Amino acid sequence: MVARTLFIAGCLAAVVSSAGRDVRLADAAQQGDAQAVRALLKEKVDVNAAQGDGMTPLHWAAFNDDLDVATLLISAGASPKATTRVGAITPLLIACKNGNPAMVKAMLDAGAGPNTANADGATALMTAAISGSADTVTLLLKRGADVNARESAHQQTALMFAAAENRAGVITALAAHGADLEAATTVVSLEEDKLDDNGNPLPKKETEAGSTVTGGNTMMGGMTALLFAAREGHLDAVRALVATGANVNRLSAGDHSSPLVIAVSNGHYEVGQFLVDHGADPNLANVDGLTPLYATIDMQYAPVSWAPNPLTVQEKVSHLELMKSLLAHGANPNAKLTRKLWFRPTSHNQQWISTVGTTPFWRAAQGTDEPAMRALVAGGADPRIPSAAGTTALMVAAGLGYAGNFSQNLPDSWLAAVKYCLELGLDINAADNQGYTALHGAAYRGDNGLVTFLVEQGARLDARTRRGWSVTDMANAPSLRSSVPLAHPDTIALLLKAGAPPLTPIEGETILGSGRKAAPPSPEMVAYVGWMRTVSFSSNSLKKSIEDRQADAVQMDAQTLADIFAEVREYWTRSNTGDAAGLAKSALDASMNLKAAAAAGNWPEAGAAMKTISGTCGSCHTAHRGEKTPDGRYSIKK
Structure with a gap:
């Protein structure tokens, strides 16, 4: 009691604010001290005075889920629309995070909008969905919350948040109020944009669509609520979504994974079995040709990486049981991977x-x-x-x-x-x-x-x-x-x-700890690679290099270039580089593009081609280095 009295006395005496405002009421609400709050309200202290980060007394009452203090503040004129300095968080959003329908009702009754959103467009309904309170979600919907509103970063909906957090009750409530079960997130390209000197994007060539330079998947996203639930292994959420009509065979627009593939490739065999039992197609493959059957055995023996793999031993359904079930449901046992799995491994390859x-x-x-x-x-x-x-x-x-x-x-x-x-x-x-x-x-x-x-x-x-x-x-x-x-x-x-x-x-x-050394590289290969190591991708640098004839690389005829990259292909084959033939072809095509672009004076396009060549031939840089000769060209390193 003495401590509380001293605290109240301190609050009455102190003014704590970098802007000179009286924030004692916010401090008292932060401490959950209803007695101090009442005393300060009697003093007519500004009920909406915010701390430095924008937190008002009502923010803190919502944070502490203190309905009594919130009621006092609202009665004194506290605004439920006040926002924090960073993130534009309102008291309603904080109340929804706690999932207390009584607190949320108090905020709505005080004038908070049911579609209130933060700076990223995440709405009160999304925050309530994360909390798992179906009552709070239902209250917001009845007050006019948009069930299919999307946040601005990834275009996620409240249903997706509920699925990712395994909130089965919320999923059922959202679906009953018209939630779009097939809504999907934004699809994002992972390819690097090529820009000219002025920052304008250069058009992508058709030959680059299947480039093997970067490897892996080039598109990500396009995730539905069911895909989120399947990826996380949330069986309750998966059950709720399937029960409300979610399409068990809807593919992600990014890597084209089905809910079954994404569940199994994350080690969730029990979810996989549920999906199989409820009509999932056992032969739908993603962009790598990964089918559920292959994914099952692959995850069981996933290689060790720096990121921990899922613990499949925790699953109630074993990999062998799931494989037999997939085969019984018509899975093709001879389906092939069409390329290296983009996620295998995530690191430490x-x-x-x-x-x-x-x-x-x-x-x-x-x-x-x-x-x-x-x-x-x-x-x-x-x-x-x-x-x-x-x-x-x-x-x-x-x-x-x-x-x-x-x-x-x-x-x-x-x-x-x-x-x-x-x-x-x-x-x-x-x-x-x-x-x-x-x-x-x-x-x-x-x-x-x-x-x-x-x-x-x-x-x-x-x-x-x-x-x-x-x-x-x-x-x-x-x-x-x-x-x-x-x-x-x-x-x-x-x-x-x-x-x-x-x-x-x-x-x-x-042979111990090193591979057999290759034959010495040809002078042409060394000249080309040596010149390439010193030239910038920028238009001006490349233009100057070619015009100054620092190397004869761009003057080489088509046959010489073909011979160079045939040699590169053999080098890559000996050194166990992935798709040696594909990489060499990509580099040769880019070299021909460089030659044509330089001849036409199209330096932005020449720079883009140069970047492709350099990215493809990175391993050659350390293997075959050239030295400048007195005339400014390159020769074999002695």
Whole structure:
């Protein structure tokens, strides 16, 4: 009691405001001190005087969910329309966040608008939807709140906020008042805009639509409420949305993921099973060709990244149960990925075997999940389908593409997965486009038991990759994309004893932690790449460089350019760069565009082409550096 009296005395004596205003009432409301509030109101203190950030006494009453203090303030003339300095937050928005219908009613009765929004366009209804109070939501709707209003940042609606927060009761209330179940967020392009020197956008060429320079998906967004709920694994929200009529097969306009694909690719198998049971199409694929069946096995063995993966062990439905259900509902077991998954992995990428063109069986083999492999074969999977690069299921089951502290597999299952592949008739000596075989994979992992088994089954010991690496070299920790390549001396000894070739010498050393060095680059390639490393993308710099003839790069004829990028393609192939052919073609096309634009004096277009070339050929910059000669041109670095 003494403390309260002292506090009241202090409030009556103090004026705390950088602007010289009396903010004692706001301070008292902030502390939830009704006695001090009454005393200050008797003094006729300004009931709307705000603190430095714009918080008024009524803001604080709403924040504390103190209806008694709010009633006192409103009776004294407090405005429910006052806004904070940052964000334009009103007392009504704060009250809606707490989800107290009595407080919200008091604000509305005092004159607050039911469609009040903050600086980003987020309305009171959206805030109430987040709170989960169906009563508050219903009150706002009855008072005239726009059920389909959109905030300005992403065009999200109240229904989307409710779905993302798993507010099933709110979803039902919104749907009953006409919420658009199929409303979607804004679609955003992830492509870089190319601008001229004046900041004006340059037109995109048709050839750039499928550019492999940046890779991954180029559009994001287009999310519906059901997609939000599915992504977060909110089963209650998904149930409510489906019950009110949401389309279970509506694709996102960004990456074209269905609710089923987006649920499963985030590890939400139980939500996935619910969607399958309620009519979800098991064959709808996203822009990468990712189907629900592939997504299920892929998420189960998602590689380790810097962002934690979902814990599928928490799901009530196992990956194997969901896969069998998908197959029973007509899922195509042989659907292929059309390109690398844009989200796999999100960071810390150590993949050195392409997944393009792979099937669910291939992915199950990579996870060495024999039960899943058998379930897929029982459902009609063709185990002989390789990746687009010719990598077979047997190769990845043996360890091709494996990276320590990155790859995920069913424990103690390598031999079982390999045996099953051989049982199905896969060729033990098949080689992919880079020359890798199953034995290369087993040797790289240092799996002596599997190496012995493969050799006993007839695996060739003399197989070499396109780099010239033997199976023995693979056991000696060649640098691929694994952050921790480990040499396996015991595996090397085992292979040598079995008759494998000795370690390949490179300039007096054996392959260890580095790839076989490429042949020296051609003078033309060095001249082109060396010149490219020194020139700015800006129109003026590029124009001056070409006019000053610092290099003959732009003067090269079409055949010379074609030869250069054929050499670049071979370099990328040796260094395990993703789509080497596609990247080289993109760079060659841009080089021809540069040549034509420079000849026509179209320097903005020439700069745009130069940027594409440089972005594509970044890896060449460090591999083949040129040196200026006295005449200002470039030659091979000595």
